[in-house]
Amino acid sequence: MLAWPNTPYNSGMVSYELYARQLPWPVDWAQVYGRAAPLLVEIGFGGGHFLVDLARRRPAANILGVEIALPGIRRGVQKLKTAGVRHGRVIQSTAEHLLWLCCAPDAVSEVYINFPDPWPKAGQQHRRLINDTFLALLAARLLPGGTLYVATDDPDYAQAIAGCLERSSTFISCLPAAFVTEDTVRPRTKYELIALDAGRTCHYFRWQRQAVPAPRLFPIPKELPMPHVIMHLPLNPEEIASRFRPQQFSADNVHVRLPLMFQAAGGTLLLVEVYIHEAPLSQRVGLLVRRREDGDYLVGLSEIGFPRPTPGVHLAIGGLARWLLGLHQDTAVKQHNLTVEDDYFNEL
Numbered sequence: 001m002l003a004w005p006n007t008p009y010n011s012g013m014v015s016y017e018l019y020a021r022q023l024p025w026p027v028d029w030a031q032v033y034g035r036a037a038p039l040l041v042e043i044g045f046g047g048g049h050f051l052v053d054l055a056r057r058r059p060a061a062n063i064l065g066v067e068i069a070l071p072g073i074r075r076g077v078q079k080l081k082t083a084g085v086r087h088g089r090v091i092q093s094t095a096e097h098l099l100w101l102c103c104a105p106d107a108v109s110e111v112y113i114n115f116p117d118p119w120p121k122a123g124q125q126h127r128r129l130i131n132d133t134f135l136a137l138l139a140a141r142l143l144p145g146g147t148l149y150v151a152t153d154d155p156d157y158a159q160a161i162a163g164c165l166e167r168s169s170t171f172i173s174c175l176p177a178a179f180v181t182e183d184t185v186r187p188r189t190k191y192e193l194i195a196l197d198a199g200r201t202c203h204y205f206r207w208q209r210q211a212v213p214a215p216r217l218f219p220i221p222k223e224l225p226m227p228h229v230i231m232h233l234p235l236n237p238e239e240i241a242s243r244f245r246p247q248q249f250s251a252d253n254v255h256v257r258l259p260l261m262f263q264a265a266g267g268t269l270l271l272v273e274v275y276i277h278e279a280p281l282s283q284r285v286g287l288l289v290r291r292r293e294d295g296d297y298l299v300g301l302s303e304i305g306f307p308r309p310t311p312g313v314h315l316a317i318g319g320l321a322r323w324l325l326g327l328h329q330d331t332a333v334k335q336h337n338l339t340v341e342d343d344y345f346n347e348l
């Protein structure tokens, strides 16, 4: 019997679920699957029936299902396992996160979006997955010649999708029109069956990514070294905690909010809760302010929950360190590895 190749993600046994938080940016998909093959992505696979069928029909491709709902992930894992399709994986993530952070340009060969949530009410349409920005992201990650398949039973959403595709300079329809209303070849999905039973018309799109350069709008964020600042600050942790007030700041499209500071029992450690938004990533992390034996303070990132040391995290630690420096006149930064200008801490 042929052994499945060992990769850093499996050791002979297949692990059908990938963990978005732990994957590098971008992902080396050949390493994940143990082989180089075209990557086919189903977005919002729901029950997983179509995903498993796709994996069965395309044994020479690497198959990836992305879904935000945990029950869907569990069903997907179970179905892939039962079917024994070792080239199938699922990941709990938004499609936007997966494509932007985990997929390099040209990494994806085919994308399937079956019955995306239609958000039919007037005030909700901004929540729809497929819009001009999302198509630009798809174009940035799909291989030239790659294919985008979409199906929907919502006539208004179908017209909106057709409009976006026709406006985009990177996609061209493989069909005589923007969409057709019959497709007897593909397996039916759960939502498709519900729509057909209710007598609704389904709209099927098949568009090809043309060989024109995609706009470079979605840079993959860099990961930096784990950040730290060592500073002299002649205050004890109680004094620091008592002066803390919620704060927020922004720079370079990064928004940082520090709502709370906690003091650990025993007294030498403070933990600051921090929210960092730097599209497409939002992280809730803990920043540590630890008094060392020599009396200096170390400001760093708690490793709880696999935080990613992004420029936003460096900005958050820099902001916290600046606030600490402003608490007393006899403060000084002794050492730091933040990606900030050398005079950042001297501006106070």
Ligand SMILES: C[S@@+](CC[C@H](N)C(=O)[O-])C[C@H]1O[C@@H](n2cnc3c(N)ncnc32)[C@H](O)[C@@H]1O
Pocket: 043, 044, 045, 046, 047, 066, 067, 068, 069, 072, 093, 094, 095, 096, 113, 114, 115, 116, 117, 118, 129, 189, 190, 191, 192
């Ligand atoms: C209407 S259901 C369709 C499910 C399945 N494709 C079908 O046709 O039966 C839409 C699915 O998309 C998932 N979803 C919604 N937004 C998503 C996003 N941004 N990224 C990934 N999945 C998403 C939902 O959790 C849900 O399972």
